[in-house]
Structures are given as C-alpha cells and as structure tokens.
Amino acid sequence: MSSNFHLNEVKSMDNPDSPSEIYRNWSNLPLDVTLMILMKLGAVEILESVQFVCKMWYILCKEPSLWRTIRIHNLARARREINHEKMLFNAIDRSDGRLIDLDINRFGSDELCSYVSSRSSQLKRLRLTRCRNISADAVIQALEKLSCLEEVELSFCRFQVAKTVAIINACPSLTTFKFNKLGGFEGSYEACDEEALAIAGRMPELRHLQLIENNMTSVGLTAILDACPHLQSLELRECYELHLTPSLRKRLSEEIKDLQYSSSDSDEYSDIDYLGGHDDFEYSDDEIADYYRNKY
Template sequence: MACDDEALAIAGNMPELRCLQLIGNGLTDVGLTTILDGCPRLESLDLRACFHIELEGNLGNRLLEQIKDLCNKITPMENPDPPVEEVRNWLELPCDLMLMILMKVGPFDILESAQFVCKVWYTLCIEPVLWRTIHIQNVKDPHMVLKYEKMMFNAVNRSAGGLIDVSIEGFGSDQLCSYIASQSRQLKRLRLANCDTILSENVFVKALEKLSSLEELELTLWDFEYAEPISVIKSCHSLITTFKFNNLCSTSPYQPSDNEALAIAASMPQLRHLQLIGNNMTNVGLTAILDSCPRLQSLDLRACYYLDLEEDLGKRLSEQIKDLRHPYDSTEDYNFPTTDNDPYDYWQYDSNHNDYSATEPDYIDDNDYDYWPC
C-alpha cells in the first residue's frame, strides 16, 4: 500500500543521512522527492521492491545526478553469486614446503600413492632428504613380504647414502640386511621386529661391522635359524648407547640362561638404555650388566621371570637405575608376546586372503620419467 508517512518522517528528522536503505517501502514519488530535498548529503539509496515509485518527470534524472550508489525498484533481489572458492594448485607450492608435507606422509604412502600423482611430485619423492628415516611395517599379510622388501630396497636407494633411522617389522631378508649396511654407513638407529625371514647370523654380523655410526639397535622377536644370537651381540661395537633385545621368556621347560646378558655386559660398556623384555637371565647376568655398564640409566626387565629382586640386587637397581621396569610390570604398551605360552598370531589376517603379487604395482625405476602424464 502506498504511504509516504515514513519517508516524510525520515526527511524531516535525518538531514545528515548519507546511506539509506528502504527495501519494500510504500513510499511514492512525493516521499522520495521529500527525502532528496531533506537529505542533501545522501550518497547511497536502496529502493529495491519500492513498487509505488514511478520516477515521473525529472525525478529519475535527479536520482542519477544526486545519488552515487543507487539501487532502484527493478534491481534484482536475488543474492549475488557466492564467491568462487579458490582452488589451490598444489604444483605451485614451494618445493621446500612440499618436501615438509611429504615427510609427514611417510615412506610407505609415498611409494604407494604420492609418487604417482604427477611428474613434479615424483621428482620431489626421490629427493634424498625424504629418505633419512624409513619406517615400514607389515603386520597384515605374510604374502606381502616380497612386496615390502622391494619397497625397502627402493627406499634405501633413494636415501643416497644418507639413511639415519630404519625400522622394519614383519619382513626382511639376508640380502636386504646386507644392502642396508653397504648403502647406509651413516645409520644411527636400526630396528628389526619379527623379522624371521632373516636367517643368517653371519650375514647380520657382517652387516653390523659396517655400521660404525650405529647408536641404537633393537632386535625384537627375532631368532636366527642356525645359531644363537650371542655372536650378534658380541659384534655390536662399544659405542652403542641403546639396545633392545626382546624375546619370549621360556616358562616350559624351565630354561634360565645368562649367555645373552653376559655378552651384553662384555660388549656394550657405553649403554644408557637397555630393554630385555622376556629374557631368560638370572641375577648373575643382571649383576654383570650393572657392573659393566656404569652409565646405564633406564632398564626394562619386564617378563624376565628368572630374576629375584627381593634383596640386595633390588636395592642396587633402585639406586643405580633412574628408569626401571620390573619383571611383573604391565606390558600393555608392548605389542608382542612375552612368554612362549602366550597365545599370539602375528599375522592376524584372513586365511582365504588372495596373494596380491599378481596385481601389485611394479615400482618404477627412479630414472624412468616417461611414465608420467604431466
């Protein structure tokens, strides 16, 4: 309904107006003319959906001359198009930033997917800086051992001799062990867990002899098929500061043994951190370690059930070791069995699962750039 009451009130009371919005108002040409007369400083006027305005005579021209920002009654009311979301072109990111992102992705996902995005990404994915740390774990399928080993060979190649930290779980071979040692003389940390496909003690001993920079070594659930691991322990150079040698404590039959503990005491005087979960040593072996490793700060003796720490030895441990885990402490944070009686299947997989080897992607040679579409 046409009505100029509001327009007349505005004109009579707001002479300093600069911006006015009257969407859907019932004013007519009379009310609009009064506003223009009463508000000489008006710069912006929104008259959308004011359908009683006719803009007869010179009123239309006056609006155009007096008002800088005008929305008249026929200006569409629809919302403007939403701003177009900016699509980030990942190829335009600085190389340093992309390398930082790929470091977070990790070696497995780089080899499985990231390197196949495009040629630019592939070029970044073979940068040696990405391969200083390589952690690859196979806990799903024993059929995939060869695939993971092939990935590991590729990863070591890409490190270009700069490999610092290696963790392998659930796969491996004598050949891979030898290759890592020959190509990674700067290696400081080596972790091998459940690598029962590494069979030769002699191969591993020779590999350790090449790793003169090694500071941390972990061997978890890993027995050689043809020999006791004593010679492996003895072959570790004296500069190793962290050693983890975790196995299954023998509870049936009763088999206490201090051979490994005595070998550690004789070979690793610089030890600061020692983990021996599931070891069969007795108080004799533990005493030898405490005597020969005066810098030892942390000691994990969980599931070492042949130890008796009730008397003097227990007191000595509490005085000498800052961080001590006792034989019967919880192993909830340890993902492996601790005794030979523990029901445990490392390969928790579907027995009907098909072998992927027929369809798995062939990891391309690092010199082959013709593969990429861009």
C-alpha cells in the same frame, strides 16, 4: 618467505552457473614447504601414491633428505600383495647413503639385510621386528659393517643363544639395546646368563637396555650393572629366572633412573606367550604396546 602458490577459480561441472569454487594448485607450493609436507609422510605412502601426484612431486620424492628415516611395516593382511622388500630396496637407493634410522616389520631377507649394510654407512638406529626370513648370520654381518650404529632393537626374534651373543659382540658402541624374545623357542626357559654377560662385556656405553623374556639370573644382571656405569633406563619383562634379592633391588633403585620390572612370580605367563608366540594370531606393534600399557 615468498610464494607463488596460486588459488584458482573453477566452475562446478554439475552446475556451471554456480559461484566459482576455489581449489589449490599443490604443484605451485614453494619447494621447501612441499618437502616439509612430504617429510611428514611414510615411505609406503610416498612410494605407492604421493610421488604420482604431479611431475614436480615425483622429482622431489627422490630427494635423499626424505629418506633419512625409513619405516615400513607389513601389518595389514589385506595388503599382503605389496612387495615390501622391493619397496625398501627402492627407498635405500633414494637415501643415497644418508639413511640414519631404519624400522621394518614382518618382511626382509638376507639379501636385503646385506644391501642395507652396504649402502647405509651412516645408519644410527636399526629396528627389526618379526623379520623371520632374516637369519642371525645376516644380522651379524650387517652389524659388523654398520660402525655408526647407536641404537638396535630386535623384537620377536628366535635366535639361538650363541647367535645372540655373536650379535651383541658385533655392536660394542651401542647406547640403546632392545632384545625381545616374546614367544621364543619352546623349551628355552632355562636359566642362562650368556647373553647378559655378553652385554656386560661388549656394551659399556649403554644408556638404555630393554630385555623381554630373557633367561638371565641375578648373576647376569649384576654383571650388567657392574660393567655399564652409564645405564639410565632398564626394562626387564617376563625374565622368569631373575629373582631379585633385597640388596639387588636396592642397587637398582639407587643406580637406575627409569626402572621397569615385572616379577618372575607373575601368573600371566600364558597371556604373554599367546600374545607373542603364535603365528596364527599376529599382533601389531600398537596392539602389543596397548597390552603392556594396560597390564602395567
């Protein structure tokens, strides 16, 4: 690979008589190398600072190939003033319809959800975490338009069961589905197989399924196993109405390569509820992952 990347000599401002110092002129990097560097950065870093390094970088930061994956998390309390939604609108525009992987956390609106679905027909992976200003109806309408979706994760959601069933019905071609209701509605811990039966009825191509704080029983789980013959990975956490019989345990061990299951007899429910359910103490994804890593 040829390069016109130059090293320049400059004198120290404090001591002009000192030996020359060498600095790199980043604007002279080959374009393909610069793009590789930029691809290692996140959307927030690019939009907030990196694109302003020089004119060439500003132009390259509009290259659609940089925006095939967009990850924007509103995690730092000190930076709440950032308009994450405006930032995502900008990123979607720059992707020029080539976005395949979208991951957003703690922001969003129905308008934004609609914009994503209308401008991202190639989207394959969608992850929404604590996006409480996005309604279930907006999610349903978006999923119905995104026909290329293969993986969907909805975490810390507070959708009613009927809405969740409609969400499941809207994306029948998924290979990965993660639906996590940590800290859901108070009083919602009654046995209910509607969501599990919807998964069984609409997602026959599933390879990976993760359900946390789902109210299904062994009836719902059996229906999923019967209807999803390709299922390889199954993660069930805090499913307190699910009691595995010996025969069901045996079937899981024989059919599922990667099984993660926490018993309904767990005495640590209050810790889980505290971790996921209180707005006054919001945790980052990394903190939640660490919690589970240490717990299990």
